[in-house]
Amino acid sequence: MPEGFRFGASMKYEILSYRKLKWRSRSSARPMQYYFIDFDISKKYPVDEKIETLTGLSGQDRTVPEMLDNKPYDPFKVDVYQLGNAFLAKVVPEYIGLKALLPVLKAMTDPRPEDRPSPSEALRMLGHYDDRTLQRRVWLKKYSMYDRLRIQYMGANPI
Numbered sequence: 001m002p003e004g005f006r007f008g009a010s011m012k013y014e015i016l017s018y019r020k021l022k023w024r025s026r027s028s029a030r031p032m033q034y035y036f037i038d039f040d041i042s043k044k045y046p047v048d049e050k051i052e053t054l055t056g057l058s059g060q061d062r063t064v065p066e067m068l069d070n071k072p073y074d075p076f077k078v079d080v081y082q083l084g085n086a087f088l089a090k091v092v093p094e095y096i097g098l099k100a101l102l103p104v105l106k107a108m109t110d111p112r113p114e115d116r117p118s119p120s121e122a123l124r125m126l127g128h129y130d131d132r133t134l135q136r137r138v139w140l141k142k143y144s145m146y147d148r149l150r151i152q153y154m155g156a157n158p159i
Contacts, residue, residue, distance in 0.1 A: 036083055051076065052075075053072030053074060053075075054072065054073060055070055055071065055072050055073070060082075061081070061082045061086070063085060064078050064082065064085075065081075065111045065112075076119055077116050077118070078113075079119065080108050080116055080117060080118065080119055081108060081109055081113075081116060083108065084104075084106075084108025087101070088105050088106075088109060092105070094140060095139060095140055096139045096140075097137060097138040100129065100133050100136075103125075104122065104125045104126060107122070107125065108122055143158065
């Protein structure tokens with residue numbers, strides 16, 4: 001089953017525990033597509049509209065450098081920072097196999113917004129990785145080598 005996943009939570013889709021379900025990894029439901037949405041205070045901008053700058057401190061990530069001043073900022077650069085910082089703070093410390101993403105994540109969290117990639121540029125940066133790098137197995141650090149072998153080759157349920 002993958003049914004849903006939140007990278008900030010260690011558990012997958014919550015379902016009644018008394019049901020007999022066959023555990024499947026998220027990667028067995030291919031092709032996988034992930035959507036990162038609603039970084040905080042969302043606003044829709046028409047494609048042809050000039051991006052307005054915002055001021056003030058709003059949202060969950062209180063470390064965004066340009067939000068600490070009361071100066072106008074680009075909300076899309078803030079989104080890039082928040083997504084990169086969420087991965088650096090919540091995902092990378094918990095998993096093995098994400099070192100290849102560190103250059104992109106560090107660029108996304110550059111303290112200078114003018115040096116930070118736009119959302120499109122960050123996506124292009126990810127596009128420079130080869131398929132082999134992107135298809136590597138990622139493991140929770142809490143799993144021992146023995147657990148990983150059981151999961152990968154014997155279909156063991158890690159939950």
